[in-house]
Amino acid sequence: MLLRLSWRNLMGAGLRTWLNAFVLSLAFLLIITAQGLLHGMNEQAAQALVAVSIGGGQYWHPAYDPYDPLALEDARGPLPAALQERVARGEAVAVLAVPGGIYPAGRMKPVVLKGIDPAQDLLDLPAAALDTAVAEIPLLIGARMARSSGLAVGDRVTLQWRDAGGTFDARDGLVVAVMRTPVQGVDQGQVWLPLDSLRAMTALPGAATHVTLARGTSALAGDAASTWRWRSTDDLLADVRELVRAKTAGSLFVYALLLFLAMLAVFDTQVFSIFRRQRELGTLIALGMTRRQVLGLFTLEGSLHGVLALALAVAWGTPLLAWFARRGWTLPRNTDDYGFAIGDTLYPVFGPDLLLGTALVVLGLTAFVSWLPTRRIARLQPTAALRGRAL
Amino acid sequence: MTAEPLIETRDLVKTYPVGGGDLIALDRVSLRVAAGEFAGIVGPSGSGKTTFLNIVGSLDTPTRGSARVLGERVETLGHRRAAALRNRHIGFIFQTFNLLPVYTVFENVEFPLLLLGLPAAERRRRVMAALERVGLADRARSRPDQLSGGQSQRVAISRAVVKDPALVLADEPTANLDAANSHQVLHTMVRLNRELGTTFLFSTHDEKVIGYLRRRITLVDGAVAADEVVTPTHGENGEAAP
Numbered sequence: 023m024l025l026r027l028s029w030r031n032l033m034g035a036g037l038r039t040w041l042n043a044f045v046l047s048l049a050f051l052l053i054i055t056a057q058g059l060l061h062g063m064n065e066q067a068a069q070a071l072v073a074v075s076i077g078g079g080q081y082w083h084p085a086y087d088p089y090d091p092l093a094l095e096d097a098r099g100p101l102p103a104a105l106q107e108r109v110a111r112g113e114a115v116a117v118l119a120v121p122g123g124i125y126p127a128g129r130m131k132p133v134v135l136k137g138i139d140p141a142q143d144l145l146d147l148p149a150a151a152l153d154t155a156v157a158e159i160p161l162l163i164g165a166r167m168a169r170s171s172g173l174a175v176g177d178r179v180t181l182q183w184r185d186a187g188g189t190f191d192a193r194d195g196l197v198v199a200v201m202r203t204p205v206q207g208v209d210q211g212q213v214w215l216p217l218d219s220l221r222a223m224t225a226l227p228g229a230a231t232h233v234t235l236a237r238g239t240s241a242l243a244g245d246a247a248s249t250w251r252w253r254s255t256d257d258l259l260a261d262v263r264e265l266v267r268a269k270t271a272g273s274l275f276v277y278a279l280l281l282f283l284a285m286l287a288v289f290d291t292q293v294f295s296i297f298r299r300q301r302e303l304g305t306l307i308a309l310g311m312t313r314r315q316v317l318g319l320f321t322l323e324g325s326l327h328g329v330l331a332l333a334l335a336v337a338w339g340t341p342l343l344a345w346f347a348r349r350g351w352t353l354p355r356n357t358d359d360y361g362f363a364i365g366d367t368l369y370p371v372f373g374p375d376l377l378l379g380t381a382l383v384v385l386g387l388t389a390f391v392s393w394l395p396t397r398r399i400a401r402l403q404p405t406a407a408l409r410g411r412a413l
Numbered sequence: 414m415t416a417e418p419l420i421e422t423r424d425l426v427k428t429y430p431v432g433g434g435d436l437i438a439l440d441r442v443s444l445r446v447a448a449g450e451f452a453g454i455v456g457p458s459g460s461g462k463t464t465f466l467n468i469v470g471s472l473d474t475p476t477r478g479s480a481r482v483l484g485e486r487v488e489t490l491g492h493r494r495a496a497a498l499r500n501r502h503i504g505f506i507f508q509t510f511n512l513l514p515v516y517t518v519f520e521n522v523e524f525p526l527l528l529l530g531l532p533a534a535e536r537r538r539r540v541m542a543a544l545e546r547v548g549l550a551d552r553a554r555s556r557p558d559q560l561s562g563g564q565s566q567r568v569a570i571s572r573a574v575v576k577d578p579a580l581v582l583a584d585e586p587t588a589n590l591d592a593a594n595s596h597q598v599l600h601t602m603v604r605l606n607r608e609l610g611t612t613f614l615f616s617t618h619d620e621k622v623i624g625y626l627r628r629r630i631t632l633v634d635g636a637v638a639a640d641e642v643v644t645p646t647h648g649e650n651g652e653a654a655p
């Protein structure tokens with residue numbers, strides 16, 4: 023009964039109702055889109071990171087700290103036997119990281135020299151390109167690194183590093199490949215070379231900084247990894263997830279603002295409608311409705327804006343979002359310095375929890391702002407309402 | 414009459430705080446109205462007629478004194494009980510009709526029955542019967558804005574009597590109607606009073622209405638100045654409806 027009456031009242035308000043519902047559905051869809059992009063980014067960044075560096079988890083040399091470049095000098099050592107075995111079986115790949123410098127066009131640029139086995143096929147890095155017979159040390163760099171250092175395939179560049187004894191040493195390298203990778207961490211400031219070459223250059227036979235396990239393999243049992251620290255895939259992804267969240271939180275403010283405006287419109291409509299329909303309120307009470315019922319009626323009426331908005335959003339949003347999820351959002355080529363790993367095209371992910379959660383938030387908020395102004399009805403004098411002088 | 418009166422007020426006082434002092438809207442009104450009466454509170458504007466009807470209808474509470482309506486003490490009735498009393502036993506008719514604009518005629522009349530929780534078939538039967546009594550069964554699907562003033566007020570009458578109330582309170586029901594429509598509406602009410610035994614209590618200063626009354630209670634400045642049994646000059650004993 024209440025539903026029918028409030029529905030009729032709502033439809034009776036015509037354009038105003040549809041405007042409110044439209045703005046609300048817009049806010050709803052924008053939030054979904056933004057959140058979907060966030061989820062999609064998160065997913066894509068995580069997938070890319072797993073493929074390119076994290077794999078099934080990593081073992082770190084006890085001194086290794088990715089946030090402390092100064093510590094990198096000491097973050098290397100022989101692999102524990104159990105890890106070495108895995109590497110030998112092709113179930114893990116070792117990386118030796120050594121701080122150093124390159125001199126493109128005569129200017130020193132600090133880099134991290136990273137040694138990797140050219141025969142590995144565990145990480146999604148074109149390391150095989152390093153398996154080539156050249157007089158210089160073959161080098162693999164990322165596209166960002168290539169741009170910032172002005173290097174291209176075929177360029178010769180001087181490498182500098184310190185060996186195990188701490189003495190500076192230098193040799194020429196040759197850029198044999200430039201890779202496009204979504205993961206900045208293996209690109210910017212990194213120079214890849216064959217692991218054996220780097221070990222020989224630094225006089226650190228058998229040394230490594232970290233070891234990545236193949237996906238699907240399990241961590242070593244007990245203390246087989248000795249003092250090397252285990253980092254699971256989830257541990258390693260936590261950072262990137264946090265970064266994505268922080269990056270996108272700022273833009274969510276805009277959508278919150280839009281939602282707020284939509285709520286303001288519903289609130290305003292409610293206040294207006296209660297004020298204008300005082301006599302109707304008084305009549306309903308005279309007909310035997312309790313104030314609580316009348317309050318419920320008006321709250322329901324306002325809340326239906328939310329339902330209408332959802333229906334609208336489903337009507338015009340479903341095809342839009344479906345198209346967007348399939349087509350993705352192609353980022354302009356030059357704007358990949360986003361700070362985290364994403365591909366050229368972002369695919370938003372619209373999960374059921376996102377859709378339902380947002381729908382519930384919109385419905386809940388609408389119900390709340392619809393209810394707020396109706397509290398005055400609870401104190402309403404029916405006689406004054408009938409005279410149109412209650413509020 | 415030996416039966417307990419439908420309405421009994423004792424020294425009913427209603428004051429409103431205005432400026433520094435109190436405005437006395439009702440001044441020690443003691444009245445009894447028995448079941449089946451067709452009575453009117455008569456008096457100039459501002460004499461307290463509406464205030465009295467509102468208290469009897471449990472929409473308002475007295476400042477002092479008591480009002481017993483259908484066995485309930487209005488001054489101590491809670492909101493819920495008051496709503497239930499109005500819902501079951503009291504029908505209201507307003508000067509401005511007060512139909513729900515978004516409902517059809519049928520739905521307007523059906524509304525009190527929905528509040529009572531009657532089943533659909535029963536509601537339908539009663540609504541159609543009530544509309545037939547006021548001669549508007551053929552307008553069941555119309556909207557209030559498609560009706561004339563007289564038709565609107567007849568729909569309001571139908572809505573008031575559809576639940577078979579003991580008491581109908583009509584506050585200046587003809588104030589927004591022309592003469593012909595006023596007479597038609599009053600005829601309808603006289604007939605309902607006779608056929609259903611529904612008690613009607615009016616508030617009015619309209620001579621046309623006064624001509625239909627069988628009892629005339631005159632209020633002056635909130636106090637009862639006269640309370641007389643009169644012979645109607647219109648209605649069942651008087652001239653026919655136009």
Ligand SMILES: Nc1ncnc2c1ncn2[C@@H]1O[C@H](COP(=O)(O)OP(=O)(O)O)[C@@H](O)[C@H]1O
Nearest residue numbers: 429436438456457458459460461462463464465
């Ligand atoms: N809510 C109110 N506040 C102040 N004065 C009121 C209020 N309601 C009615 N009055 C005053 O009480 C008196 C009686 O009003 P009312 O019962 O409406 O008279 P009537 O219906 O006979 O015209 C009038 O003087 C009116 O101004």
Ligand SMILES: [Mg+2]
Nearest residue numbers: 462463464616
């Ligand atoms: Mg009045």
